[in-house]
Amino acid sequence: MAKVLVLAEHDGKNLKEISFELLGMAHRAASGGLVKALLLGEGVSELASKLAARGASEVIQVEGASVRHYTADGYCRALVPVIQEESPDLVLLGHTPNGWDLAPLVAARFGAPAATGCSNVVLENGKGRFTRKAFNGKFVHETEIEGARPMIATVEKGASTPVEGETSGTVRSVSAPAEAELRTRHVEIKKAEAGGLDLSQASIIVSAGRGIGAPEKLEVIRALAAALGGQIGASRAVTDAGWLPHEHQIGSSGVSVSPKLYIACGISGAIQHVVGMKSSGYIVAINKDADAPIFGVADVGVVGDLFDIVPALTQAVKDARP
Amino acid sequence: MKSLVLVKQVPDSNSAFRVNAAGTWVDETNLSYTVNDFDRYALEELLKLKDAGKVEEVVALTVGGADAAAAIRTCLATGADRAIHVKDDAISGSDPFVVARAIHAAIASEGFGLILGGLQADDDNHTQVGGLVAGLLGWPFASAAVGLSLLDASTLRVERELENNEVQVVDVTLPAVVTVQTGMNTPRYASLKGIMAAKKKPVSTLALSDLRLGPKDVEAKLRTVSLAPPPKGKGAEILTGTPEEVAKALVGRIREKTGVL
Numbered sequence: 001m002a003k004v005l006v007l008a009e010h011d012g013k014n015l016k017e018i019s020f021e022l023l024g025m026a027h028r029a030a031s032g033g034l035v036k037a038l039l040l041g042e043g044v045s046e047l048a049s050k051l052a053a054r055g056a057s058e059v060i061q062v063e064g065a066s067v068r069h070y071t072a073d074g075y076c077r078a079l080v081p082v083i084q085e086e087s088p089d090l091v092l093l094g095h096t097p098n099g100w101d102l103a104p105l106v107a108a109r110f111g112a113p114a115a116t117g118c119s120n121v122v123l124e125n126g127k128g129r130f131t132r133k134a135f136n137g138k139f140v141h142e143t144e145i146e147g148a149r150p151m152i153a154t155v156e157k158g159a160s161t162p163v164e165g166e167t168s169g170t171v172r173s174v175s176a177p178a179e180a181e182l183r184t185r186h187v188e189i190k191k192a193e194a195g196g197l198d199l200s201q202a203s204i205i206v207s208a209g210r211g212i213g214a215p216e217k218l219e220v221i222r223a224l225a226a227a228l229g230g231q232i233g234a235s236r237a238v239t240d241a242g243w244l245p246h247e248h249q250i251g252s253s254g255v256s257v258s259p260k261l262y263i264a265c266g267i268s269g270a271i272q273h274v275v276g277m278k279s280s281g282y283i284v285a286i287n288k289d290a291d292a293p294i295f296g297v298a299d300v301g302v303v304g305d306l307f308d309i310v311p312a313l314t315q316a317v318k319d320a321r322p
Numbered sequence: 323m324k325s326l327v328l329v330k331q332v333p334d335s336n337s338a339f340r341v342n343a344a345g346t347w348v349d350e351t352n353l354s355y356t357v358n359d360f361d362r363y364a365l366e367e368l369l370k371l372k373d374a375g376k377v378e379e380v381v382a383l384t385v386g387g388a389d390a391a392a393a394i395r396t397c398l399a400t401g402a403d404r405a406i407h408v409k410d411d412a413i414s415g416s417d418p419f420v421v422a423r424a425i426h427a428a429i430a431s432e433g434f435g436l437i438l439g440g441l442q443a444d445d446d447n448h449t450q451v452g453g454l455v456a457g458l459l460g461w462p463f464a465s466a467a468v469g470l471s472l473l474d475a476s477t478l479r480v481e482r483e484l485e486n487n488e489v490q491v492v493d494v495t496l497p498a499v500v501t502v503q504t505g506m507n508t509p510r511y512a513s514l515k516g517i518m519a520a521k522k523k524p525v526s527t528l529a530l531s532d533l534r535l536g537p538k539d540v541e542a543k544l545r546t547v548s549l550a551p552p553p554k555g556k557g558a559e560i561l562t563g564t565p566e567e568v569a570k571a572l573v574g575r576i577r578e579k580t581g582v583l
Contacts, residue, residue, distance in 0.1 A: 070490070071492055072453075072462065072464060073463075095449075097466055097483060098484075100441070100442075100449045100450070100453075100465055100466070101463070101464065101466070102453075103453070104449075104451075104453025104454045104456075105463055106457075107419070108422070108454045108456070108457020108458050109457060112544070113417045113419035113420075113448070113454065113543060114418075115544060116448055116449050116450055117449065132447075133447065133552075134445065134447050135339060135444070136335065138551075138552075139348070139549050139550060139551060140549070140550050140553070141446075141548075141549055142547035142549075143545060143547060144544075145543055145544050145545075146543060146545070147543050148543050154449075183462035183494065183495040183498070184462045184464060184492050184493070184494050184495075185493045185494075186490065186491075186492055187479070187490075188491050189484065189489070189491075190488065190491065191488060191489075192481075192487045193487060200486065204582055228583075239505065240505030246505075249487075253466065253484075253485065253503065254485070255485070255486050256485065256486070260580045260582055261580045261582050271447075281579075282575075282576065285558055290560075291338075293552060295557065295558045296552055296558075297558075298558035299558060299559065299579070300558055300572065301558035301559070301560050302560070302562075303560060308565040309568060311565075312569035313569040313572055313573070315566075315569065316566070316570050316572070316573045317573060319573075320583050321583070
């Protein structure tokens with residue numbers, strides 16, 4: 001019988017949605033096998049009960065000062081002995097900033113690579129089949145891992161749905177190793193930029209990607225956003241270039257958004273961007289490249305030059321307003 | 323302090339990719355190659371530390387075939403002092419763990435104080451070689467850095483990029499491995515003088531036998547089954563016509579589907 005462990009993510013007060021998605025993915029992968037959750041932290045018993053109610057047959061709650069905050073060293077030291085003792089077939093983490101921090105360290109301890117950014121995981125006869133993306137979402141990369149126990153994988157946000165109904169798992173507490181010699185020490189969590197923009201609550205977003213080409217050309221995006229009464233978003237290429245502040249960035253390392261209307265202009269649709277906007281209500285894509293992955297997630301698209309289409313759309317929006 | 327940057331030669335991400343005949347990877351003919359974007363930021367960060375007198379030597383290491391020598395030349399021309407090229411088909415065709423094991427074997431006796439690399443490679447997107455190297459060395463690790471500063475000779479303060487416009491500040495005890503995000507600095511380009519100077523800089527080329535690794539050590543545990551374009555899924559309804567026509571049609575769709583107009 002397959003046995004799968006999942007690492008819950010939380011901020012000390014609330015579990016992150018990925019924790020429940022991982023439990024869902026674990027149940028599918030274990031197909032009737034055992035699914036347990038690992039919860040590391042201090043004073044997080046309430047969170048443990050939530051995991052027990054959402055699909056974990058047992059929650060292993062690792063408590064102690066060394067795991068009060070996430071750090072790679074603290075978590076790795078606390079996790080490895082528990083994983084060794086449990087000896088699961090598979091350990092699932094989120095493909096999140098903390099997941100990609102921790103997964104390779106843990107995988108190295110077990111002498112194998114991790115499968116990262118997975119959208120599906122299948123276990124069969126000691127082998128694991130992992131569906132992931134390569135070339136920033138342009139291709140689906142089917143991979144398998146053989147000869148590793150446990151297998152370590154990170155799962156893309158939104159790739160799985162939580163377990164339905166309520167479960168009644170148990171909670172077991174263990175102590176984390178002492179803090180004394182941690183080599184990665186949490187100092188603080190802070191805002192990257194204090195501009196005060198919160199795109200996560202926006203109901204209309206017009207986003208610019210690499211295709212915008214130059215900062216002064218953002219005017220066409222601003223004009224459309226203004227006509228619609230929406231906010232301006234961006235892909236990483238635009239914020240990396242300094243054309244817009246970082247707080248505009250949407251994606252796995254930026255903000256996750258779910259507006260009623262999302263208009264992607266000159267955005268190819270790299271997976272890192274798509275995970276941050278795919279739950280938008282209605283997605284419009286404007287891109288020169290008919291093969292751009294953005295058209296795979298959009299509801300409606302136009303293949304063409306954004307500098308022709310976007311101004312025309314701005315005018316049409318103005319005309320449509322009473 | 324001696325420092326190392328891990329770099330990878332990857333196809334230009336703007337290439338028109340096609341799947342190869344075997345359906346196992348992209349067709350590599352007619353692709354142009356470049357240094358992985360993330361790695362350029364890692365190199366720049368080390369060069370900045372060297373300019374500030376905090377690092378004595380910057381070494382560039384790559385794992386790859388003969389073509390990967392171009393990545394090394396770029397790093398040397400940009401300012402790296404010397405390079406290590408792990409060149410063995412058995413390694414470069416293997417998995418991220420084997421690549422990390424080869425890197426570990428190549429540098430175990432070097433005594434680096436800081437190893438930087440890119441968060442991920444633009445081709446396979448595995449996002450793990452840096453962490454695996456740290457794990458094999460038994461060193462601390464931090465990923466997705468958007469800011470680095472040396473607090474003292476043995477402590478590196480790292481700003482790790484999280485979600486929702488947040489960063490975690492962590493103090494990391496050296497020696498350590500850190501991977502970096504794009505956008506954290508402005509990578510410099512090679513000057514003509516740098517390109518000339520690079521020709522005289524030492525490059526050590528290492529094969530499996532130099533690393534004392536046997537065929538068993540480089541067997542992949544993570545294997546590619548297939549590479550394919552994503553399924554079309556629902557796919558977008560594609561509108562055609564003049565800009566004015568599609569704009570009008572878009573307004574109609576937006577009004578109907580979202581009620582925002």
